[in-house]
Amino acid sequence: MLFRRIVVNCGLRIVSILRCRSNPQQHFASSYSNKSTIYALSSAPGKSGVAVIRVSGDESANVIMKMTRFQTLPKPRHATVTNIFNHHSGEHLDKAMVIWFPRPHSFTGEDVCELHVHGGNAVVSSIFRALSELPGLNHAEAGEYTKRAFLNGKLDLTEVEGLGDLIHAETEEQRKQALKQMDGLLKSVVETWGKDLLNCLAHLEAYIDFGEDQHIDDDVIDDVTTKINSLAAQIQEHLNDKRRGELLRSGVRLAIVGKPNVGKSSLLNLLTTKQTAIVSPIAGTTRDVLQSTIDVNGFPVIISDTAGIRDTTDVIESEGVRRAKEAALIADLVIFVIDAMEIIQSNLTTYVKSINKQLDCINENQRTLIVINKIDLMKSSQMEILKSSLKNCDSDMMVTTLSCTTQTGFKQFLNDLSNQVKILCLGDDSSPFSPSLTQERHRAHVANCFTELCHCQSVLKDDVVIAAEHLRLAMNNLGKLTGKIGAEDILDVIFRDFCIGK
Known part of the structure; x- marks a missing residue:
């Protein structure tokens, strides 16, 4: 009982010290308390x-x-319908x-009111003018509502970043990941590690x-060692997730x-469902890297x-080849x-290895999907040879x-492509990496935490x-991840991409 009481008292002392020197919410919230009341359009403009004016x-x-x-x-x-007047x-x-x-009990932790007005430009402008004439009111800056929510302890930094990702999500899986983070899934894991x-x-x-004074048994060191080993293993698993969360957030x-004229640009046009690239029977038509973003399932x-x-003496095409390899x-x-016509007389495995060696641009550790194009030009006998080669x-x-x-075969190709992208972003069905680290900032702090555990x-x-x-x-590195320590250094970076009214 004595040892338990000592540990509890010591733990409380540690918590008190950490709170005093590492809670930026308290430090910044006090400076925000004297700031003006803010207003902005929280719904889409136009x-x-x-x-909605918040x-x-x-x-x-x-x-x-x-x-x-x-x-x-x-x-x-409770919603109340009423007339809105210009006070002056x-x-x-x-x-x-x-x-x-x-x-x-509001999003920002401050007193908040919302005016749900008719969405005409003239109506919104007239209410903005009326608000600007009231003392102590200023138009909000981008992300200022969410910043105040963080500073008032309503959200931690991971939840703030999840909200930002949710606003910018363009695909269904991005939405799901952002919503999980905004709901505090990553925060809960980090808090468990911190405890x-x-x-x-x-x-x-x-x-x-x-x-020495209380004759505390050396078994304490063994117990701590066991717990630290277990915690280090958990953190290392998350660091070994092949950056899945970051890939889903930013795009695969x-x-x-x-080789030239095998149908690369035609495949791009099929994937983007538009004429993104020029298609020509002349080899070497594409001389630069063309980029497009698509949603794959x-x-x-x-x-x-x-x-x-290919090897070429054309200066411009040579630069295009260099960029292609890069x-x-x-x-x-x-x-x-x-x-497809090039591999009729060859073993597919041998052919791919020889071509890959010639191209010198594919890492053996990369995921590679081989697409055999132009099967419409093959005779039935040639198709049989190809099928046998594939087996x-x-x-x-x-x-x-x-x-x-x-x-022909495009639907199956999309299915194969979707499976490969899914594995890159989510892992296989047995993947233990949940929640994902979605940003390089998260990974850096967790990696630093793991390094200190190893030391x-x-x-x-x-x-x-x-x-x-x-x-x-x-513990300090985990505090930096959630914003309990050193948040002032990264606040501007996090909030700069937020929209006005959020």
């Missing part, structure tokens, strides 16, 4: 049936009282719906401060490569159509297009056949004091 800050209640002529504030979180001129501006959100670290640190502090880079894919790779080497997925090819090779001209493991048996310091540094 003509609409309804426009007001946040100490003057929100006065906005309601002065612009509606109410004698008392309306019931919180008395002019009737609109008939609207007003909702009152008293602090702290485990705090527990280990509390035990080490107790051992350091009271080990796909390069279409092959809910996953974002950035396609690069490249110049045909695009292929940095791609997450390579589509290797082959002319005997390397089982690890991912091969599909199609005709860009007749679109702790290496010195724990010999120097408990140094080991405890490494645990503190590990």
